Structures are given as structure tokens and as C-alpha cells.
Amino acid sequence: MPDNTDVLLVIGAMALVVYLTRVSGYLLGLQVRHIGSLRPVLETLPGCALVAILAPAAWRGSVVELVALASVIALMWFTDSVVLASVVGVGILLGADPLSGLFFAWAGFS
Amino acid sequence: MTAITLQKSAWLGAMASRGFFVSTFLFGLLFGAAAAAAGITHWQALLMSATVFSASAQFAALEFWVAPLPLFTILLSVFLVSTRNILLGMSMTHHLDGHSLGRRMLWLALLTDPAVVSTLRLDRPMEKLGYLTGFGLALLVSWILSTMAGFLAASHLAVVNTESLRFAGPLVMATMLMLFARGNGRQLPAWLLSGVIAIVLLESGAPDWMILPLAVLAGASWTLLREASRAR
Known part of the structure; x- marks a missing residue:
């Protein structure tokens, strides 16, 4: 069991690192905001980052994971419902594991 | 308003x-x-x-x-x-x-x-x-x-x-x-480029920490070039 002081130190340092990643991009952006043509570039970044993380995961994904991904994309396209897409997507992932049926029963999804 | x-x-x-x-x-x-x-x-x-x-x-x-x-x-x-x-x-x-x-x-x-x-x-x-x-x-x-x-x-x-x-x-x-x-349909080509670059880097054995910044850089560069060509 890690020492209590060590745990506090690590949690504090983690919080600081995550916070710095959150503010540093904004502060950096403020330095270049006078360059008008950069605005479309800055606003493209979140989408590029999401795709750059999602694409390799999908590329290496199993059949079940790809079915879940296709379901989420289709549901978002046709319903725009984050709740429905999330529940169905995670349900497909868990449903592929027989043991996880117990989770659905416990959580009241079934 | x-x-x-x-x-x-x-x-x-x-x-x-x-x-x-x-x-x-x-x-x-x-x-x-x-x-x-x-x-x-x-x-x-x-x-x-x-x-x-x-x-x-x-x-x-x-x-x-x-x-x-x-x-x-x-x-x-x-x-x-x-x-x-x-x-x-x-x-x-x-x-x-x-x-x-x-x-x-x-x-x-x-x-x-x-x-x-x-x-x-x-x-x-x-x-x-x-x-x-x-x-x-x-x-x-x-x-x-x-x-x-x-x-x-x-x-x-x-x-x-x-x-x-x-x-x-x-x-x-x-x-x-x-x-x-x-x-945001205009951003789609940049996103697709980032995704393709990420997969290429993954398959070429690039370190995990390098994939995100390089893939995003590719998408951002594409957008910058598009804006530059529009401005001309």
C-alpha cells in the first residue's frame, strides 16, 4: 500500500500536469491570435486530435469493436442522441462478453 | 439579438x-x-x-x-x-x-x-x-x-x-x-488526413507519443494551405 504522503503528492502533481495541459494551449493561442488566418487552423485542431486517436484504435479494433463503432456513428447521424449512442455502443462491447450480462442485470439495463 | x-x-x-x-x-x-x-x-x-x-x-x-x-x-x-x-x-x-x-x-x-x-x-x-x-x-x-x-x-x-x-x-x-x-463539413478533409497519417505512423512503427502530434500537424497544415490559397 503506497504511503499516504506519496499518494497526496502524486495526486497533486497529476492535477497540476493535467491543468497545465488545459491552460497552456489557450495561452499559446493568445500569443498567435493576431494572425487572422490561424483561426480556422486552431478550430480544426480538436477534430484532428479526435480522429488521430480514434483512427488507430479502429484500425486495430476487433469485429465487435467495429460493429459498436459503426452503430455509434449511425445512431449519432440519425438521432443526434449521445445517450442512446453511448448506451448502445457500450452495450455491444459488454454484450460480446457473456459474463457482462450480469452487469446489465445489475445495472438495470436489461 | x-x-x-x-x-x-x-x-x-x-x-x-x-x-x-x-x-x-x-x-x-x-x-x-x-x-x-x-x-x-x-x-x-x-x-x-x-x-x-x-x-x-x-x-x-x-x-x-x-x-x-x-x-x-x-x-x-x-x-x-x-x-x-x-x-x-x-x-x-x-x-x-x-x-x-x-x-x-x-x-x-x-x-x-x-x-x-x-x-x-x-x-x-x-x-x-x-x-x-x-x-x-x-x-x-x-x-x-x-x-x-x-x-x-x-x-x-x-x-x-x-x-x-x-x-x-x-x-x-x-x-x-x-x-x-x-x-463543420469544411474541416472533414483535414480530419481525414489526420486519421490516415495516424494509421500510417502506427503501421510504420512510430512511437505512440509521436502519432498524435504528427497526425494533427498534417491536418492543421492542410487547413493552413487551404486558407492561404483562398486568400490569394
Whole structure:
């Protein structure tokens, strides 16, 4: 069991690192905001980052994971419902594991 | 058009977050259960969720949660999974004006992917800092409550094969991307380029930490070139 002081130190340092990643991009952006043509570039970044993380995961994904991904994309396209897409997507992932049926029963999804 | 107050914008942000409130709660349940399994006490798990407020960073830290705690390894992995926050912050550059820098620095602590995506797709006048804050606060409440619930229900949740949920993170990203895609069709080529570059780098054996920045750089460069050719 890690020492209590060590745990506090690590949690504090983690919080600081995550916070710095959150503010540093904004502060950096403020330095270049006078360059008008950069605005479309800055606003493209979140989408590029999401795709750059999602694409390799999908590329290496199993059949079940790809079915879940296709379901989420289709549901978002046709319903725009984050709740429905999330529940169905995670349900497909868990449903592929027989043991996880117990989770659905416990959580009241079934 | 009437300007919407900061408080009203915060309320609208909180209301707009309800879809992600549910998915955040699900992840929080799993984090609480995983934290209990890793030997973290309930107050330590709650403290971590309240101050770090990042599913990817907290799950990454759990991978290394053994005594003595490897501070450097934990912080490096936390930083690497959080680098996308730098990009999210940059995208907010033109949207939080009209407030003191101190206030902006305070509330940027609540910056999350869904909050940024939702803020960027707003099509009505809004105090965006308030909206972002309300959205983030609602997700923080969900994250803390679900961490506690997951910790208390750890014995029940132990039946879930968490390996089968390793793809849940990408699914949440897909929901955000689909939200973002509406009304942002012009950005699609840049996104596709980033995805293709990420896969090429993955297949060429590039280190994991290098894939995100290079893929995003490719997409951003494409957008810059497109804007330059338009300006001519």
C-alpha cells in the first residue's frame, strides 16, 4: 500500500500536469491570435486530435469493436442522441462478453 | 439579438451536457471500481477525481499504482494522454474574450473534450466561458458521484470484464466527432488526413507519443494551405 504522503503528492502533481495541459494551449493561442488566418487552423485542431486517436484504435479494433463503432456513428447521424449512442455502443462491447450480462442485470439495463 | 448572461449560459451549458453526463457516469463507475481494486482508499479516489478530472489520465495512472509510487512514470503517462488538452485549449483562443485572464485560467480547469466540441458548435450568441464552465461543472459532478458509486459497488462491478471496455474511450470520441461534424463539413478533409497519417505512423512503427502530434500537424497544415490559397 503506497504511503499516504506519496499518494497526496502524486495526486497533486497529476492535477497540476493535467491543468497545465488545459491552460497552456489557450495561452499559446493568445500569443498567435493576431494572425487572422490561424483561426480556422486552431478550430480544426480538436477534430484532428479526435480522429488521430480514434483512427488507430479502429484500425486495430476487433469485429465487435467495429460493429459498436459503426452503430455509434449511425445512431449519432440519425438521432443526434449521445445517450442512446453511448448506451448502445457500450452495450455491444459488454454484450460480446457473456459474463457482462450480469452487469446489465445489475445495472438495470436489461 | 439579446445577449445571454454568464449565469444563463452556464445553466444552458449544464443542460447541454446531459448526454455526456450519462457516459461520464459510466466511466466514473468503472474508475471507482478500478481504483478500489488498485488499493486506493475512497477519499483518495474522490480527491483524484475532484482535482484531476480526467478519465484518461486517471486510468493511465492506475496502471502504475504500486508501492513505491513511480512519480515520474505516472506523470509522463498522464501528460502523454492529456496532450490533446493543449489542442483543445488552443481552439478556445477566440471564444473566451471579455473576462479577466485570472477568471479564464480558473475555469479552464474544467476544459474537457465534450465541453469544447459543444461550445464550438454553438450557433447562437452565448457567453462561451459560462457555457464551458456550466458544461464542465455538470460533468465534474457526474465524475465525482460516479467515482464514489463505483467504489462502493466495486464488488458488484467486479463481474465486468473491463478488457471488453477498452474500446469505450474511442466510442465516446466517436460521439463527440459526430456532434462536431454537423456544420463543420469544411474541416472533414483535414480530419481525414489526420486519421490516415495516424494509421500510417502506427503501421510504420512510430512511437505512440509521436502519432498524435504528427497526425494533427498534417491536418492543421492542410487547413493552413487551404486558407492561404483562398486568400490569394
